[in-house]
Amino acid sequence: MSILVIQIPERQRLSARGGPDAQTPVSGLGTEYAYVSSPDGLVMSAQGECSAALLPKASTVVAMLADTDVSWHRITLPKAPAARLRAALVGVLEESLLDDADEVHLAVAPDATAGQPTWVAAVDRRWLRAELAVLEKADVFVDRIVPSSWPDDPPSGHFAETRTTAAGPDQGVMLHWAHADGVASIRLQGGLPRALIPRPAPAGTRWSATPGAAASAEQWLGMPVNVMARPERALQAARSLWNLRQFDLAQRTRGARALRDGLRRLASPQWRPVRLGLVALVVAQIVGLNLWAWHQRSTIEARKVALQGVVRAAFPRVSDLDIQRDAAAVMQREVQTLRAVAGKAGDADLEPMLMAAAAAWPTDRPPAEMLRYETGRLTLGAAGWTEPQIAQFRGMLQTSGWQVDANGTQLVMSRARPGTRS
Structure with a gap:
């Protein structure tokens, strides 16, 4: 099973100077996607950046959202039927959402139980729909959407270089801190990280950093960190149980899309025994039908020859041409003639x-x-x-x-x- 993980570029926001961040392009206009592919979700086979139309094919496509594009809310999952669960979530989160409820896409944590505390992820709906539309227009159909990090225990901290802005390259480092109480993305410069991150960190805390941020991270922590490039982190996120394709963004496979997905899965390596079995079954059916037809033709021909032999032996004066045309009709005609000559009545007389x-x-x-x-x-x-x-x-x-x-x-x-x- 081949897996393709695509990094969705961060959502465009207003910078401190009042203009849009220059690093994030408008969706679909020359956007290049960082990607990583793997045969099993563990080992990286290829990576790079390209437009949506040039992304490699895979049996499963996973889209990963940036840490700053997902907000997290801790609630008690309301008891509601699946068709009305989103409306119930909006009712619970109405006071916590910064945007209008219709502009926010919500997703519930995997294995959430009604009446129990759980995490809900919130993403800008219009932006996410636009990103998926760009990929689908290029025949890249996303099966799952995962966050880069999520509330977890034991905690994890990941250091990465900040983006390039309209003002020029920013050499700062961003810390993405995921713990049992949520996810925070904060710049490493200043005293805020020291105030938010417990010292010492909780037991079992996992620290990682991109190669460009590893030196700053080790200096800030005073200890070595695990160097994890962006492709490696993307594969790690793809292995999570999270899937933000829920409610109105849930994957719908109908019509041509269902056929395309079915053929794509059938062509995957794990379905190779099934493909071989189907081919063997079809070949066996064709060979079997041909053998049976040959046997039936042979049986019919043998009976026809036997009948012609009986007619020739009983009525030697009849020509072979008449016998070959219809031996049964010849026999019936000759028997009726003999019965008439003998003066005996027939069954229909x-x-x-x-x-x-x-x-x-x-x-x-x-x-x-x-x-x-x-x-x-x-x-x-x-x-x-x-x-x-x-x-x-x-x-x-x-x-x-x-x-x-x-x-x-x-x-x-x-x-x-x-x-x-x-």
């Missing part, structure tokens, strides 16, 4: 039909008032017959292979076809 009708004739009925014979069909007058009498007459003849049809005041008798039920 008048005499056998009269004998069969007489044997089944109801004892309480007078002789037939009307009789008409056509080749293979005998019509008898049945005026005044009751339904039980007709049923009795039909039943007795049916056992002998005859078919009786009631037509008003007449009964039409004929030889029953194979498989026909009266």
Whole structure:
């Protein structure tokens, strides 16, 4: 399973000088995305920066938001059905949100339980929708959205260089402090970090820094830190259980998107045994059907040859051409000819039909008032017959292979076809 983690550029904000931060471009206008790809989410296989259209393909795409683009709120999860949970969250967080509730996208912590304390992440909805739209326009469909850091215990602190601003390069360092009470992003310069970070730090605290900020971090802490480049931190974030694609941003796979996602998963390495199995099944079905068809053709041809042999042996004067065309018809024709020459009645002649009708004739009925014979069909007058009498007459003849049809005041008798039920 290949994984692609995309760093969503930080949201554009107003700088202290009253203008937009020059480092963050408008969504979709020449935006380049830092990315890292991995075959298993643990080992990095490639990294770089490029436009959305040039991002590498992967079976799973994860978008990572910057620390400063997510705010955190600790609440007791309200008891509400899934369809109304967001409205219930807005009711609880209305006093805490800095923006209008309709402008904020909310996401609940994984495995949150109703009635229990939990964390809720808040992100600017319009901005996040715009970023996802840019990626989807380039056929990059995000499966999960994860934060760079989240409230956690034991705490973790990550040092990174601050961004380049309109005023020029800023050589400062930002500390992202994630602990049990939330996430804070503060500049390392000044006394605020000393006031917020306990000294000594809680046991088990994990410290990391980007290569460019490692020296400043070690000097500030007075101890070594784990050097973690941005791609490594992106992979670490992708392994979290968080997924901010919830509520109105929840992934919807319908129509062509569902087909595309299904084909993408089917093409992934973990589905290779399934693909091989399907190919083997299709090949087996094709080979099996062809073998069965060949067997059936062979059986039919063998029976046809056997029938032709019987006809040739019984009627040697008949030409092979007639036998090859329709051996059964030739046999029926020749048998009828021989029977006529011998003066014997056939099954569909008048005499056998009269004998069969007489044997089944109801004892309480007078002789037939009307009789008409056509080749293979005998019509008898049945005026005044009751339904039980007709049923009795039909039943007795049916056992002998005859078919009786009631037509008003007449009964039409004929030889029953194979498989026909009266």
